[in-house]
Each structure stands twice: as structure tokens, then as C-alpha cells.
Amino acid sequence: MTDFRKVTETFSVAPQIELGDIVRARAEGFTLLINNRPDGEAPDQPSSAEMEAAAKAAGLAYVHIPVRGGPTPEQVEIERQILAEATGPVLAWCRSGTRSIVTWSIGQALAGTRSRQELIGLGAAAGYDLSGVLG
Secondary structure (H helix, E strand, C coil), X not given: CCCCXXXXXXXXXXXXXXXXXXXXXXXXXXXXXXXXXXXXXXXXXXXXXXXHHHHHHCCCEEEECCXXXXXXXXXXXXXXXXXXXXXXXXXXXXXXXXXXXXXXXXXXXXXXCXXXXXXXXXXHHHCCCCCCCCC
């Protein structure tokens, strides 16, 4: 069972989830899944198409924003807009969850939604060090 790490009431991150985690995500109240992991990073990783099909079968919205290394400004803005339009709690994932929380936190900082210190604190509470990202 993958560790879903709550960042805020409406946003959580996780390391790579499995197909079986999608039903659990629905049961826990998530309405949107964001896959920040590019296909093919690991041979045992489910493809985006498989994850999307499972999400739709579970009644969840699904978006694939594959981040390689750090997110681009376009990826940050796309994710920020998607999150702003989300109708309920969102779960984002990548290999470790780091790219997901980094993409989210940069969007929050650029939009002025949260302060650098607040974002660093939220990241730390979820198990991620954002101090070097939000400098």
C-alpha cells in the first residue's frame, strides 16, 4: 500500500502508486489524480494509459504531466490551473513524490497563494525538503 502524504486539505502527494491504489484513492475521497512521472522510468512502473484507464474506471479524473528533472514553467502553470479547477482533493505522484510536491509548491509560490516559509513547512510535514527549491 502506497503512502499518501497529505500536504493540505485538498492536495496530497505519493511515491509511485500502483493500480490497486486507485480504488483506495477514490475511497479516501480524492477526485483527481495527477501523474507527474514520465512513462518508462522503470520497467515495473504502470504506464500512464493503464493508470488513466483505472482512474476513469474508478470515477476519478486523471491528468498526466510528466516532469523530467525539475518542472518547466509551463508544467508548473498547467498543474496550477488544473489544481485551481479541481472539484475535490487531489493526489499527485511521481517516483518518490518529490517532483509532484516541487511542481505544486512552485505554482503556489508564483501565484502568491502561500509564503515560502509556509510551503517549506508543509513540505517538511509531508517528508520533503523544499528549502532548496523555494530559495
